[in-house]
Amino acid sequence: MTLLRNARPGVGPTERGIPEATVARLPLYLRALGTLADAGVATCSSVDLAEATGVNPAKLRKDLSYLGSYGTRGVGYDVEYLRYQIARELGQTQTWDVVIVGAGNLGTALSTYQGFGSRGISIAAVLDADAARVGSTVGDVRVEPIERLDEIVRERSVSIAVIATPAEAAQEVADVLVAAGVTSILNFAPAVVQVPDHVELRKVDLSIELQILAYHEQRRTAAPADDREASA
Amino acid sequence: MTLLRNARPGVGPTERGIPEATVARLPLYLRALGTLADAGVATCSSVDLAEATGVNPAKLRKDLSYLGSYGTRGVGYDVEYLRYQIARELGQTQTWDVVIVGAGNLGTALSTYQGFGSRGISIAAVLDADAARVGSTVGDVRVEPIERLDEIVRERSVSIAVIATPAEAAQEVADVLVAAGVTSILNFAPAVVQVPDHVELRKVDLSIELQILAYHEQRRTAAPADDREASA
DNA sequence: ACGATTTTGTCCACGCGTTCACAAGCTCTT
């Protein structure tokens, strides 16, 4: 009866339309479950997991309920079983080849990030437009020239890419990626990038995050001595 | 008349309680306005700005209306004037000293990020626990030993800090930061960090972002040939 | 075997954010 969640009317149930907010938290649960498993814990309650992840217990249970009924009332969740189910839901039973465009500090940070491997992510290639960087090695892979981007994406059927270039290059890179068949892009460049509807685009802007913090700091310090320009 | 927005009843107006979602978009508008100003554009409509930022025009107008009535009906917004108003609202009329903990690739990427300066952000110090990194230079500043963290934060009255350490060190670093008086933290370490209520904590997890993309890719490819384990 | 205890799964109410639609208000032309 609660089916038809994200379904367009008349098309039939979209089946397992997990809310975006929930999807964003699943990796968090997965990480906590891994820690618990490493510690030898076999079973945990929603309250345990909630404390380990900083999430409200009711919210956590609701999140998990979207995947199915994997818990046991009165007992809790089997750590390994739940871990597998979340990993499967996130698509981590397979390995995803990811291309990273831009071998600056950020691109290098991503390329050398430990822990992608255990989460179904494999760095297929790192590319850069700067000839001085091409040929050097970051992590396990050699830096390729940007000209090979299209070729590499097609040959290896890469569907996920990361843009870690300067802002000026972002849109052009995105266009090449889309044309080559990439359908999910993570953009770190501080620029608005346009992609077709069928391409999933997420963006992370490090500068914006700091500006948000500065806003809160300003409000904090401005609040006590208010009055100025208040009513006007 | 539109005062008393986020006010708790009986306490009096909280004055300018701008929704969090709006605050997160203001830096985006600010960047676009900078681009327009550089291009010599004196005036722009909400539709222009919306296109430049990829935001719905109505949403953009509502966002700006939280700051005040800075537009002119029938005309649009004065680019320089609006730019100044948003910058002021975000606290960019002053400069915020920021401490970066961790001089790995990510910490280095942040330290060398161009464009913090023009957004009221100044890197006060970069610190690392690895003696091999201490003394080297990233951007303009020398890398300091982690032991000096408390001292530096107190001396320079730093209120904003970035954690770019391995996950294991994150909580300990956060504790030192909070004890030293930091009230806003941006955490890049893949770990759940606990801070007191009065401290603002934002987190960015590069691995989680990629896992979310992988989820969507999986759904995309799994959808056509469905049926498997569907109804059960 | 049965009641006490624990914990899940979910209903429901609330609040925030988004978007539409339109009145208010400004400029420009005639």
Place this chain on the structure above:
DNA sequence: AAGAGCTTGTGAACGCGTGGACAAAATCGT
């Protein structure tokens, strides 16, 4: 000077996400 044409600012409806509260269900102890 008056109307035509824009564009802002906002009221109102809607939908999503959150969290409290509780019934359903499983285990444990006696």
